[in-house]
Amino acid sequence: MYRIAIVILMILTCLLPLTAAAAEGTVPKAATMMAQQMDSQIMRRVGTYPEGRACVSIVSTVPVFLGNLEQSSPLARQMAEEVMRCFVEAGYRVEEIRKGKEIVMTPRRGETILTRQTTQLADRDVSTVAVLAGTYTVTRDSVRFNLKLLHATSNEVLASSSATVPVTSELFPLLADRGGNNPMPSVFTRLR
Secondary structure (H helix, E strand, O other): OHHHHHHHHHHHHHHHHHHHHHHHOOHHHHHHHHHHHHHHHHHHHHOOOOOHHHHOEEEEOOOEEOOEOOOOOHHHHHHHHHHHHHHHHHOOEEEOOOEEEEEEEEOOOEEEEEOOOHHHEOOOOOOOOEEEEEEEEEOOOEEEEEEEEEEOOOOOEEEEEEEEEEOOOOOHHHHOOOOOOOOOOOOOOOOO
C-alpha cells in the first residue's frame, strides 16, 4: 500500500507541471488571459469616464526577443494579433497602423491591404492613447511573453501582463523567423 501511494505521488509530481502549462495553454488562451489582466488595470484608470473602454485607442507593435530587440518571430506576431482581437472584443478602439493606401491584388497572394512598407501606408500619423509593446523569452520547453500598454506620449506603463506558452509541435515552427537567426530550443520532445 505504501509503494502504491509513493508511485501515485511520483506520477502526480510529474504531471503537475503539465497541468500548469495546460492551464495557460495555447496562444489564444494566453492572449485572452493577458488582455483581461491589462483590461482590468486600464479600467481602474478610466472606469470613471462615461465612455469607459471606448475612450482608449490602442495600436499594436510586435513583441521582440528579449535578447535582441530587433528580432521577432511569427509566434510573437500571432500573439500580438490575438491580444488585439481581445481588445476589440472588449470595446477598445484599436487602430490598424499597417493599413495600406490601396488594395493590392496579386495572383499568388490574393487581395491584400496590410503592408509594412512605410511608403505604402494609408496614414503615417497615428493619434492613439496606448501602444501595445512587449518581449518574449524562449526556453527549452516554453515561451514567456511580457506585454505592456505604454502611454503613447510618455514612457508610462499603463498596464502589463505576462504569460507562458508551452512549446508544442504546432508552435515550434513559429519560433523561427524566415531569414533570421532566431533563438530556438536545440532539442524538441513531447509526451506521447
